[in-house]
Amino acid sequence: MTQSELLRLAQDPGTPLHTLQQLAQEYPGLRPAIALNPSTYPALLEWLGALGDPAVNQALAQRSAGAPPGGPYGAPVGPPIDVSENEPRSVLPWLLAFLALAFVAAVVWVLLTFFSGPAPAQSGPDAGAVTAPAAPAPAPEEETPAPAESPVEEVRPAPEGAFDIQSFLAPSGNIGCVFGEDTVKCTIDEHSFVPSQGQCDASSPVEVTINADGKQSVKCVKDLDVTGTTLQYEQSAARGPFACTARETGIECWHTVSGESFTLSREALR
Incomplete structure (x- = not known):
């Protein structure tokens, strides 16, 4: 060379x-x-x-x-x-x-x-030694990068253009929803239906929740304690594995991985 x-x-x-x-x-x-x-x-x-x-x-x-x-x-x-x-x-x-x-x-x-x-003996075994x-x-050695985790497949993804917000209200102000770490819950104040769960009557506000497993639960609450942005009709919001869309027929929310959903309106819980 x-x-x-x-x-x-x-x-x-x-x-x-x-x-x-x-x-x-x-x-x-x-x-x-x-x-x-x-x-x-x-x-x-x-x-x-x-x-x-x-x-x-x-x-x-x-x-x-x-x-x-x-x-x-x-x-x-x-x-x-x-x-x-x-x-x-x-x-x-x-x-x-x-x-x-x-x-x-x-x-x-x-x-x-x-x-x-x-000749006199040296004072030690290393006397006069030159340190190199x-x-x-x-x-x-170069570390081998760990394989990237495969993305979770969503059965029903959030709509394009969905807002990333923590909470929102329906245009009527009668329904409010909050995204949690592993849940989304919506509360309706005035309604004419009687839910099959939660032992509520038509005079009590009702709270509906879907968790990260796609399971739904219903309970009675004292009032509608939700603040946030007003989501106009046909607009959507999403956070984590949850999404919601405001429609004139009610607020629909769902778990994007399992596809489980509910629609909450003044007339019914579906």
């Missing part, structure tokens, strides 16, 4: 995270470009910052301050990266230098031993 291809990989936000980690370990000259790459993950940035490389530190400072416009993917505007450092370094010069250093150390140790006796930067943490 050429030097320009390696530099492109180091700057490209689409480069896989494990590839950025490998480039940072094997090619020191690419580390400033990797520090400026917006896709570089936090653990790798911390590792780069621990190296003490001035060029890397400058790139990290530029990244924290925000990259200036004009360059692709926030390309650095500081000193250019020496791509000659991207080639793997030869092992032979390092090996020769190590052997020479070992030879000099051996000669010094012999001279010290001969003239001043045994820890290896970068592995790239974080």
Whole structure:
């Protein structure tokens, strides 16, 4: 792989995270470009910052301050990266230098031993040890998103253009309805019918309710205690799984999932 291809990989936000980690370990000259790459993950940035490389530190400072416009993917505007450092370094010069250093150390140790006796023991097992930067943490695994819940199928959806309101009154003001969290209930003040449920007579206001299971209940109440917007004839209101429509024949309300409904008017409850 050429030097320009390696530099492109180091700057490209689409480069896989494990590839950025490998480039940072094997090619020191690419580390400033990797520090400026917006896709570089936090653990790798911390590792780069621990190296003490001035060029890397400058790139990290530029990244924290925000990259200036004009360059692709926030390309650095500081000193250019020496791509000659991207080639793997030869092992032979390092090996020769190590052997020479070992030879000099051996000669010094012999001279010290001969003239001043045994060398004093180190104060601890880690004395003189140089702490190297820890290896970068592995790239974080991408979480698989949970499957979305399938929408509830409605037997009888709310009409288009229905108002999303908490409560409303019929045009006559004789019927008022309230949407609850899992119910819709309507109360009629004056009526001529006697309901089969609730032990009510024609002189008491009647409250009719449908719950989230589509079940209907009827009871007597003291008065019509409902306020809200007046819903004109042929207008609808809806909230949650419930909907109502005002008609001249009465107020009809229903549960959109089960389709269960009631129609409340002065003459009857159906």
